[in-house]
Amino acid sequence: MFSPSSNRIExxxxxxxxxxxxxxxxxDAEEQDESSSVLPIKGxxxxxxxxxxxxxxxxTISLPSPMIQGGPGAYFLVVSGDSLVxxxxxxxDVLLVCPDQPPRVGGLCVIEKDDCLYAGTYVTPGSxxxxxxxxxxxxxxxxxxxxxxxxxxxxxxx
Numbered sequence: 001m002f003s004p005s006s007n008r009i010e011x012x013x014x015x016x017x018x019x020x021x022x023x024x025x026x027x028d029a030e031e032q033d034e035s036s037s038v039l040p041i042k043g044x045x046x047x048x049x050x051x052x053x054x055x056x057x058x059x060t061i062s063l064p065s066p067m068i069q070g071g072p073g074a075y076f077l078v079v080s081g082d083s084l085v086x087x088x089x090x091x092x093d094v095l096l097v098c099p100d101q102p103p104r105v106g107g108l109c110v111i112e113k114d115d116c117l118y119a120g121t122y123v124t125p126g127s128x129x130x131x132x133x134x135x136x137x138x139x140x141x142x143x144x145x146x147x148x149x150x151x152x153x154x155x156x157x158x
Contacts, residue, residue, distance in 0.1 A: 009024075037063060039074055042075045044080045045119055061155075071098060073098075077097055079092065080092075083135065097151060101149065101150040103149075109150045128142055
């Protein structure tokens with residue numbers, strides 16, 4: 001998906017207590033052994049904005065199948081804006097939305113409430129903490145029909 005700098009590869013190897021060549025060999029072996037999954041990019045996610053149908057094809061992202069654990073209905077949303085920066089997610093990052101995966105307490109998920117999409121921290125069953133486009137946080141009560149899906153992980157904009 002991207003090529004990390006040699007400095008970053010060295011830091012990762014050091015963190016895991018392995019040789020740099022071990023990381024490179026493992027990555028090469030995975031590339032040869034794994035099949036890929038292609039998932040659509042279905043739209044954009046802004047803090048509390050009304051989802052609008054997207055004009056045109058937003059494309060797809062292909063990843064090794066073991067990285068996609070969200071089930072057959074998984075898809076991507078592109079983050080627009082900085083309301084999720086405190087969660088480590090920035091403008092242009094891509095979220096893997098997993099509709100078939102239940103959210104876990106403390107994890108991110110996407111909901112639709114009052115015709116608006118929100119991503120936030122799943123606080124308790126029935127409650128999501130979201131940041132508004134003004135930067136404030138609020139807890140939103142959920143009903144099961146408002147849940148779109150758990151966020152499996154996100155990809156940093158390159």
